[in-house]
Amino acid sequence: MSSFFGSMKAKYDARKAEKKAKRESKILSKDALKDATKQSTEAGGAPAAAAASKPEGDVHILPVPGNTNEPPQVGGGLNTNPEWELHRGAGPVIPTSEQVANLEQPLSREELRARAEALNA
Numbered sequence: 001m002s003s004f005f006g007s008m009k010a011k012y013d014a015r016k017a018e019k020k021a022k023r024e025s026k027i028l029s030k031d032a033l034k035d036a037t038k039q040s041t042e043a044g045g046a047p048a049a050a051a052a053s054k055p056e057g058d059v060h061i062l063p064v065p066g067n068t069n070e071p072p073q074v075g076g077g078l079n080t081n082p083e084w085e086l087h088r089g090a091g092p093v094i095p096t097s098e099q100v101a102n103l104e105q106p107l108s109r110e111e112l113r114a115r116a117e118a119l120n121a
Contacts, residue, residue, distance in 0.1 A: 107115070
């Protein structure tokens with residue numbers, strides 16, 4: 001069992017040493033970049049020479065292709081579906097007395113049961 005923990009500790013120490021070396025190299029490369037930028041600006045040159053000596057592995061964030069920052073167009077998307085017009089109503093509609101007079105009278109329970117039996121038969 002102790003050999004297992006010994007090998008795990010060795011792996012841990014190796015990873016720790018790798019991370020430390022990587023961190024130190026980044027610090028050194030940043031310092032070298034700062035020095036190169038400082039020297040080029042002091043010499044009157046553009047900092048482009050310093051930009052060319054950037055270390056490998058730098059991450060740059062670029063916009064996603066086909067993605068624009070334009071605002072959405074009016075009337076586009078789900079707003080153009082005629083089915084959604086129902087939800088844009090002005091409120092409840094109160095029928096006039098003439099419309100109420102023209103409505104059919106509802107069927108009684110007996111008439112509804114008879115119709116249901118006729119349809120289910």
